[in-house]
Structures are given as C-alpha cells and as structure tokens.
Amino acid sequence: MAFGGLLGSYAVLLRGDIECRSSRRPVMSIVGGVDIHRKQLTFDYVERETGRWERGRVAPADRQHLAKWLVRFDGVGDVQFAMEGCTGWRYVAEEMRAAGVISHLAEPADTAALRGRKRRAKTDRADSRHLRQLLADGRLPECYIPPSAVLEWRGCWSGGRCWSCITTCARSTPGGHSASRPPVSIRAAPHPGRPG
Secondary structure, X not given: OEEEOHHHOEEEEEEOOOOXXXXXXXXXXXXXXXXXXXXXXXXXXXXXOOOEEEEEEEOOOOHHHHHHHHHHHOOOOOEEEEEEOOOOHHHHHHHHHHOOOEEEEEOHXXXXXXXXXXXXXXXXXXXXXXXXXXXXXXXXXXEOOOOHHHHHHHHHHHHXXXXXXXXXXXXXXXXXXXXXXXXXXXXXXXXXXXOO
C-alpha cells in the first residue's frame, strides 16, 4: 500500500514474517539498508519487534529531505542502517549521526561478492534489501567511518589550498607543523617536459 511521505518522498508498506534474531548479537530494534544515488535514496528497513517491513525512497537526495525523513526514528532506540561506501556516503552518515541513527559503511566490492551470481536484474530495491539482510545477519563487510575531526582534516589537505584550515589543523594535531613553516605540498611536481 503506497502512502504520501515527507516532501514528495514515498514509501511502500509491506508486511512479512521476518525473523533475524541471533543469540550472539544484541537485537537492533530497527535494521535497514540505504542505496545511495545522486537523485534518490532507496531504503528498506524492518522493525524487529513488530516485524513491520517498509521500503521506499527519499527524493531528491539531499541533506534537508534526508533529515526530514529521519525524524520518524526520533525516540526509537537502536536504529541501524547500512549503506555502501560510494559517492555521497559522507553526508548520509553525518545526517544519520545527527538524528541518533547508527550508520554502517559497507565495502562495495565485498558486498557485491556476497550477493553471489546475478540471477535477475540488479535494482535499487534489491541493493537496499541486500544491505539490510547483511547487517541483520552480522555479515556486512564494513569500512571504517572516521570521526568528524579526521574527515575535516582530510578535507583541508585534499586540495592543498586552504592555508588557514591547514595551519589550524596542523596546530591541533599532535606533532603538527608550526604556522610559520608551511606544510609540504602533497601535489606532485610538474613533469619537466610538460607545461605546468
């Protein structure tokens, strides 16, 4: 049954008998998967106590719409979502962290290998369901999500142009460089035979 969601997103509510409990892992109250694309986020999640299964999408895929969609999990304990480590994962993880949702970053190649041989067309729905099932079963091949400070520091150094950020980051790290001494450039020198 389809119903109107927040700001133009929609969801399909499906009921099923889903039992993903294990004696060796703590039970998550909600477990889900999110497939990330530039224009939409496709989700699939299960509420463990009731067995309610919900899937749908958030469109357009931006911080504002994602934050409004995540409001539905306010006051719910232990909500966890898996997503692949592809373009756009960072803002999704940041918004989930701000909403109190635990995000798990999956390694894309290992996740695809766990899917097995393709028997039918790969869809966003299938991807989000696969991520949810791997997380629920405890088989998700996870990547490390660094703390916010590390992500900011990486952003400072990636372009090599933001001097104030570089000196601030360098001063705040143990053994960092002095502000009077410029850091070593991370760009390679131009090839002598090529213009620069």
